[in-house]
Amino acid sequence: MSDQAPEPVFTQPWHGQVFALTVYLNEAGHFAWPEWTARFSETLARHGLEKELDGGEDYFNAWLETLEALLADLGQAAPDDVARLRDAWETAYLSTPHGDPVHLAEGV
Numbered sequence: 001m002s003d004q005a006p007e008p009v010f011t012q013p014w015h016g017q018v019f020a021l022t023v024y025l026n027e028a029g030h031f032a033w034p035e036w037t038a039r040f041s042e043t044l045a046r047h048g049l050e051k052e053l054d055g056g057e058d059y060f061n062a063w064l065e066t067l068e069a070l071l072a073d074l075g076q077a078a079p080d081d082v083a084r085l086r087d088a089w090e091t092a093y094l095s096t097p098h099g100d101p102v103h104l105a106e107g108v
Contacts, residue, residue: 011056011057012057012060014060015060015063018060018063018064018067019060019063021067022036022063022067025067025071030071030074030076031070031074035070036066036070039066039069039070040062040063040066042066043062043063043065043066043069044059044062047062068082084108085108088104088105088108089102089104091105092104092105
C-alpha cells in the first residue's frame, strides 16, 4: 500500500492539454511561474471560485482565460487571433462526424 496521494486525473482532454501548454510555456521562459499563479488566483477570485475546486470545467475555464490574458498582455497571442482560432476550431469540430479527426480549414 502506498502512502502517496493518487495523481490527479483530468476530466477532459483539453484540461490536460491547457495545463501542459502552460507548463511548457513557463519552462520555455515565456513567463515566470509566480506571475502565472498570481494571475490565476486573481481570475479565480474574480469568478468567485473560492471553494475547493476538483479540476472541473469551472477551474479549467478560469485557467484558459488566465493563460489567454497573460499571453495577450505579453504580446504573444493577440486576442483577435485567439478568437479567430477558437471560432475555427468550433466550426471544425461541429462539422466533423463523431469519431473522426478534427481538422482546421485551409489557411486558418
